[in-house]
Amino acid sequence: MVAMQRRDFVKRVGLGALAFTVGGTEVMLTPSQAYAQGVPYKVLTAEEAKTLNAVCETLLPGAQRAGVTHFVDHQLAVPADQSFLMARVANVQPPFINIYRGGLGAINRSAQAMHGKRFEELDAKTQYTFIDAMRQNKIEGWAGPPGPFIYFLMRHDAVDVVYGTVEGIESLGTPYMAHIAPPTRWEA
Amino acid sequence: MSADKVDLLIVGAGASGSLYAAVLAKAGKKVLILEQGPDWKHADMVSNEIWGRRLKGGAPVTLEGKDKMGYGYNSGYGSGGSAAHYFAMFPRMLPSDFNMKSAHGRGLDWPMSYAELAPYYDRVAQDIGISGDAKAEERWRPPGQAYPMPPLPTFRHGDVWLKGFDALGIKTARATVGINSREFKGRPACVYDGWCNAGCPTGALANPQSTYLKEAREAGAVLKNGCTVTRVLTNAKGDRVTGVEYYDEKKQKQVQEASVVLIAAFVSQAPRLLLNSANDKHPNGLSNKNGLVGRYLMAHTGSTIWGMFDEPDVQNYMGTLAPMHWSYDRYAKTSRKNAFGSTLWHCSPAIKPNDIGGIANARNDLFGQPLADFIKKASKQLARLQAFCEELPDADNRVDLDTSRKDEFGLPMARMTHTYDADAMGLWQAGVDEGLEIAKAAGAKDYWAIRGAPTIHMAGGTAMGKSAADSVCDGYGRTHEIGNLFLSGASVFPTEGAVNPTYTIYAVSLRGAEHMVKNWASIAA
Numbered sequence: 036m037v038a039m040q041r042r043d044f045v046k047r048v049g050l051g052a053l054a055f056t057v058g059g060t061e062v063m064l065t066p067s068q069a070y071a072q073g074v075p076y077k078v079l080t081a082e083e084a085k086t087l088n089a090v091c092e093t094l095l096p097g098a099q100r101a102g103v104t105h106f107v108d109h110q111l112a113v114p115a116d117q118s119f120l121m122a123r124v125a126n127v128q129p130p131f132i133n134i135y136r137g138g139l140g141a142i143n144r145s146a147q148a149m150h151g152k153r154f155e156e157l158d159a160k161t162q163y164t165f166i167d168a169m170r171q172n173k174i175e176g177w178a179g180p181p182g183p184f185i186y187f188l189m190r191h192d193a194v195d196v197v198y199g200t201v202e203g204i205e206s207l208g209t210p211y212m213a214h215i216a217p218p219t220r221w222e223a
Numbered sequence: 224m225s226a227d228k229v230d231l232l233i234v235g236a237g238a239s240g241s242l243y244a245a246v247l248a249k250a251g252k253k254v255l256i257l258e259q260g261p262d263w264k265h266a267d268m269v270s271n272e273i274w275g276r277r278l279k280g281g282a283p284v285t286l287e288g289k290d291k292m293g294y295g296y297n298s299g300y301g302s303g304g305s306a307a308h309y310f311a312m313f314p315r316m317l318p319s320d321f322n323m324k325s326a327h328g329r330g331l332d333w334p335m336s337y338a339e340l341a342p343y344y345d346r347v348a349q350d351i352g353i354s355g356d357a358k359a360e361e362r363w364r365p366p367g368q369a370y371p372m373p374p375l376p377t378f379r380h381g382d383v384w385l386k387g388f389d390a391l392g393i394k395t396a397r398a399t400v401g402i403n404s405r406e407f408k409g410r411p412a413c414v415y416d417g418w419c420n421a422g423c424p425t426g427a428l429a430n431p432q433s434t435y436l437k438e439a440r441e442a443g444a445v446l447k448n449g450c451t452v453t454r455v456l457t458n459a460k461g462d463r464v465t466g467v468e469y470y471d472e473k474k475q476k477q478v479q480e481a482s483v484v485l486i487a488a489f490v491s492q493a494p495r496l497l498l499n500s501a502n503d504k505h506p507n508g509l510s511n512k513n514g515l516v517g518r519y520l521m522a523h524t525g526s527t528i529w530g531m532f533d534e535p536d537v538q539n540y541m542g543t544l545a546p547m548h549w550s551y552d553r554y555a556k557t558s559r560k561n562a563f564g565s566t567l568w569h570c571s572p573a574i575k576p577n578d579i580g581g582i583a584n585a586r587n588d589l590f591g592q593p594l595a596d597f598i599k600k601a602s603k604q605l606a607r608l609q610a611f612c613e614e615l616p617d618a619d620n621r622v623d624l625d626t627s628r629k630d631e632f633g634l635p636m637a638r639m640t641h642t643y644d645a646d647a648m649g650l651w652q653a654g655v656d657e658g659l660e661i662a663k664a665a666g667a668k669d670y671w672a673i674r675g676a677p678t679i680h681m682a683g684g685t686a687m688g689k690s691a692a693d694s695v696c697d698g699y700g701r702t703h704e705i706g707n708l709f710l711s712g713a714s715v716f717p718t719e720g721a722v723n724p725t726y727t728i729y730a731v732s733l734r735g736a737e738h739m740v741k742n743w744a745s746i747a748a
Contacts, residue, residue: 094590116260116280116300119273123280124295124579163591170590190590194583198576198598199273207576207602209540212416213270214424 066102066109066196077112078132079104082153086139089155091193093162094186098193106196111135121191125184134180134188141179142169148176229255230747231739232467232481234452234496237304238725239712239732240487241431244439244446246736252743254444255479257469260301262448265432268307268422272578275421277301278308282451282636284491285625289642292522293678296579298489302448303422303431305489306725310419310544311401311428313353314567314722315344315730317364319556323615323718327556329563330615331519331717334689334698335734341367343730351429351729352407355399362394363551372404375413380537380606381547381571383530387608387665388568391657393552398569400545401429401726417573419544420580428543448472453634454500455484455708461504464708470632482747483739485700485709487732490520490681493714494622495637497685497695510685510695510702517623519616519686520641521719522678526566526610526654529585530667536603542573544580553610553657554721562649564613565721568661571606585673604668608661610654611679613721614647622684643676651676680724682716699738700731707746711735 064074076084084104091098110120115129122131142165146154150161157165168174169182179185197203201211231247233240236258248254261267263278281300286292299305318337323330345368347353354372361367374397388395402419403426405412410426410433419428426433440446449472456465456478466480486493494517498508508516546569553559553566576582582601589597625638643651655672662670687710688694691703694717700709711732713724720727739746 095594096592097595117277119276121276121578124276126284126286126291126293126295128283166590170588186590187587190583190587190594191577194577194581194594194598195273198583199271199578204540204576207599209602211270212414212418212540214416214418215266215269217269217271217274 066105067100068102069105070099070102074105076104076108079108079111079135083136083139084108085155086143086153087135087189089162090142090166090189093159093166094190095193095197097197101196103192103196107135107192121188121195125188127188137180138185138189141177141182141185144179145174145177228466228480228482229253230481231255231483231485232257232479233485233487234467235304235487235489235492235712236302236431236436236446237299237487237489237712238306238431238435238728240304240485241435241439242729242732243485243487243711243736243739244444245435245442246733246740248439248442248444250740254439255481256439256444256446257450257452257467257479258302258446258448259451260299260448262302262446263307263422263432265424265426268424270416270418270421272421272575272581275308278303278422282492282630285628285636285638287638288620288640290522290676290678292520292639292641292681294491294639294681297679297681298491302436302446306431307422308420309430309725310572310723311430311725312545312569312723313355313399313401313726314549315364316720316722316727317551317554319554320565320718320720323556327563329556331686331688331693333717334687334694337365340730340734341365343733344726347726347729347733351401351434352403352410353399353401353429354404356397359396360399362396363554370399372407374398375400375402375404375543375547376415377547378415378538378541379534380539381542383532383537383606383667384570384608384661384665385548387661387663388548388550390664391661393550393568393661395548395550395568398546398549400543402543402545403427413543415541415543415573417540417542417544417575420578451632452488452496453632455486455496455509456500457502457504457509457705461502462705464705474631483707483709485711487711489712490684490714491622491637491639493710493712494684495624498624499634505704509708510704512704513692515686515693515695517621517684518618519683519717520620520622520639521614521616521682521716522641523614523680523719523721524612524643524647524651524676525679526612526651526658527673527677528608528655528658528662529671529673530606530608530662530665531601531604531669532606532666533668534604537606539571539574539605540602542571544572546570546572559650559653562646562653564615564646564650566613566650566654567611567721568608569611570608574605574607576602608658610658611721611723612647612650612654613719614643616683616686616718617644641678648676680713680719682713682719682724685710685714686717687715688717700735701746709735709739
């Protein structure tokens, strides 16, 4: 056994700042700040972002406030070979917006068919039950990319923004120990 | 326009291509490496799983079959290839891996024996720095040289499994790894922070940036990034290659002449390049008269067991991504009652919350508050045990061309078709069953197996062999049909054992590169 050496602690840089355009000027904001300020999306539509937010918040509490939609939106806006999304590692064919759009569309079509509402309009308990059925591929009439795979991808996005960061790892009471801290910009 | 002719043109700057470049450049040859992806430097290796994804992926492929290849997380994109993000877990293949066909009538034979390859394993250890206990390992293999560094220290989340192994009578040894347990050749010792998967920037882990690629550049080899090789060109008779056609970083088509061409482009792209290089003298692709280019694709199943230990802190955030302990006790091909092939037990990697090998994926059924609660608890109490299980070569598991999908240069993409057979699934299930017993005996409070057999590692596609009838190249990677066209890397493996491929890639490549230097006059003539 080696005694753990706590060293190289880095400043809390969170998810790092992204370049967002606000009022015609490029500013650096973290996804969380961008979400709080309501910065416009580059690729997702406002409606898609609402659904993605609700799905990711259901998958892991805190994902919305951590700025999951602005994180995903930014990664969808860069060329696929520069993207940080799990979609890249999970062999999704670019452009990655297609699987997000397909998944979110299928979720809302099923939510409408089952409950007469979009996913984000459902109460929390119904949202939880819906995702539980989706992950097991048990939604009748599902029309879109396989539900379990959408669950896999969006769950990874939620875990990435909540726990895949300096703040997230330290929030668990474990040391981050970076050699090279995540930069303040998220562009490759 | 053709640039100045080079002696050796290498396609791909991964583990194997970097080694060849170092050996040939040191021998005074003019070496050029063309690499599709970016030139990752140590400074790019940001300590974060999300950033680490930039090192993965590469040319898009079509994936088919029941057990699709894990291309995106096994492959590499840019300098270092997949060895830019590998874990440097360095088990050797054993003598029984090299003559499976002769001994058991299963799989394929290698064109060399363990005894022929063993000196190269030993030399690679001295070259790049390996930490391990050779004496302990010699319980399972013939004796050789000592490793230059002692094994890495262990942490509690690895040691928790030892009681379980003992209870089942499974003997273990400290794992052999390409990671420094102390300073080696000016490179520092590891500090056990578990960021190996994002690329090691300190030099403690033997990635190509710290070893062969660095040596290659220092010896004058030139690396050009952003260059996609589309075809290997031959003379009119079709008996010699003359160079390659490629698209440079500005997407301009170029021709590069070379005396010798080495394809070190990994399991998906090596066969694709041979097939896409078809011409009137080689209508089925280069070195493919027997139709074996692309055949015998292999992966490893991983029987993965997670255990939650009722201890305040097993320090699972410390360590490396390589294991602390391992066992070859189930490596004999007939170890398992109902399935043929080898199994290697190993434990325990450092664990981060996110990404493929992270805490969240240990219970992929959980979401919402139960997921948050699980991650919190697991961040101090979770440990992993895994068995790598062999897959035998099957001609139907293959890489071919997907003519329905073209890349940006108009060439058909690679299609990887892969399904595990009954032996592979039988080994995986036996590993799951035994792993659960180990976990129980180890005293884990909760323990469970991951459902479904994953596809870990990739090998095969341009198998080496003794005869031109049943392989694509010989034991030195020389293609049977064209004397100055070579192959290297995991694609040349006829079988894969139950071990991570890279240590063997280095050993086979060192043997091939030195053979190339020694026989240069006849090869390049």
